[in-house]
Amino acid sequence: MNPVNPKHINTLIEDVYELLCSPNEHIDEEHLDTSVKAALDNIGKVFIKTIKREESLPSDREIGKYWASDLGTDCFRKLWYKFNIPDEAETLLPHTLNKFMFGSLIEESVLMLAILAGHRVEGLQEVHELNIGDDITVRGRTDAIIDGYIVDVKSCSSFAFKKYTKEKAIKKEDDNFGYRMQLGFYLAANKTPGVSRDKGYFLLQDKTLGHLSLVEPEYGDDIKPDAIRQRALDIHKAVSSKTPPPRLYRDVPEGKSGNKKLGVACSYCDFKHVCWPGLRTFIGYKGPVYLTEVKRVPRMVEVTNTNGEESEAASEAA
Missing domain, CATH: 3.90.320.10 (Lambda Exonuclease; Chain A)
Known part of the structure; x- marks a missing residue:
């Protein structure tokens, strides 16, 4: 100093x-x-x-x-x-x-x-x-x-x-x-x-x-x-409150597939699987994609474990 x-x-x-x-x-x-x-x-x-x-x-x-x-x-x-x-x-x-x-x-x-x-x-x-x-x-x-x-x-x-x-x-x-x-x-x-x-x-x-x-x-x-x-x-x-507030963010379209996915903010949330029951995780070349609605199953590997292991799989796929 x-x-x-x-x-x-x-x-x-x-x-x-x-x-x-x-x-x-x-x-x-x-x-x-x-x-x-x-x-x-x-x-x-x-x-x-x-x-x-x-x-x-x-x-x-x-x-x-x-x-x-x-x-x-x-x-x-x-x-x-x-x-x-x-x-x-x-x-x-x-x-x-x-x-x-x-x-x-x-x-x-x-x-x-x-x-x-x-x-x-x-x-x-x-x-x-x-x-x-x-x-x-x-x-x-x-x-x-x-x-x-x-x-x-x-x-x-x-x-x-x-x-x-x-x-x-x-x-x-x-x-x-x-x-x-x-x-x-x-x-x-x-x-x-x-x-x-x-x-x-x-x-x-x-x-x-x-x-x-x-x-x-x-x-x-x-x-x-x-x-x-x-x-x-x-x-x-x-x-x-005795019950959680409404969701702040909505899911968004996943390209032209008819599927819907989580946006960026929700994708990084530690509680996404609690907030979005039935959420499905697929690993693409850019990382995990979290689908809230599946009209057409994507050509990606699906991860069924919901406790964060999809991030590990994404790292290995990158």
């Missing part, structure tokens, strides 16, 4: 690139500051969580206690399943767990580079909580506070990286994972002196090519504090 000449977050990417291209003989492992050591500790925790399955096994969720990631979930039916029948979720397969762990390791390494590049990195995995009222709370962990701004670090595909970087923002219509809502929560819940409550950033890394980019969310009324609170109340009402 450089307290005499503090850096601004706007130069973060170029500073990290310069760090990577310079000899940096002055950097000594024995003199790494406490923030770097904290980041290294977090990398160790990533391995431990993965090996112990601390976050990948179905868990009982207490209604009224919500996570920031819940706010970013558009499908309240999925949330109802998570809170009411968590054991019905599909089992995560080894390669999926490894993929998630790899993404977390990328994110931690990016934060270490930011520190070594001379930027002020604080609040690693700091817990923020927002009390909504009536025993309703939302909690979440920020990845970091960099140069006075809350930063959410994301590893993403080359396609998503190019899109977000070109737009210089994650826009509402492109936000398939609820990133904007989560960052809006962190801004609303933030009580740290000297940290902006109006502006936050996404620090993106292309997990294939290694490019870095710093973008903001598309700001709007839907991620302001009042909207965050209302979102939590709406979720609470939905998951407290």
Whole structure:
């Protein structure tokens, strides 16, 4: 860090690139500051969580206690399943767990580079909580506070990286994972002196090519504090119901076959087989296809196990 000449977050990417291209003989492992050591500790925790399955096994969720990631979930039916029948979720397969762990390791390494590049990195995995009222709370962990701004670090595909970087923002219509809502929560819940409550950033890394980019969310009324609170109340009402809410998404035509299949969002859902009874899974050259209605049996291998093994078969077929 450089307290005499503090850096601004706007130069973060170029500073990290310069760090990577310079000899940096002055950097000594024995003199790494406490923030770097904290980041290294977090990398160790990533391995431990993965090996112990601390976050990948179905868990009982207490209604009224919500996570920031819940706010970013558009499908309240999925949330109802998570809170009411968590054991019905599909089992995560080894390669999926490894993929998630790899993404977390990328994110931690990016934060270490930011520190070594001379930027002020604080609040690693700091817990923020927002009390909504009536025993309703939302909690979440920020990845970091960099140069006075809350930063959410994301590893993403080359396609998503190019899109977000070109737009210089994650826009509402492109936000398939609820990133904007989560960052809006962190801004609303933030009580740290000297940290902006109006502006936050996404620090993106292309997990294939290694490019870095710093973008903001598309700001709007839907991620302001009042909207965050209302979102939590709406979720609470939905998951407290005795029956699941209606499906958010409809099935879509599968080419000209007359068959119908799940769309992208439903295809990735851990509860798709619960939500769509009688769902049939076929493995094509592009991966699994989930058919809700079969008028003509496709020329693909059908998988009858509904506990996630179709993903394994898809990997082998690719």
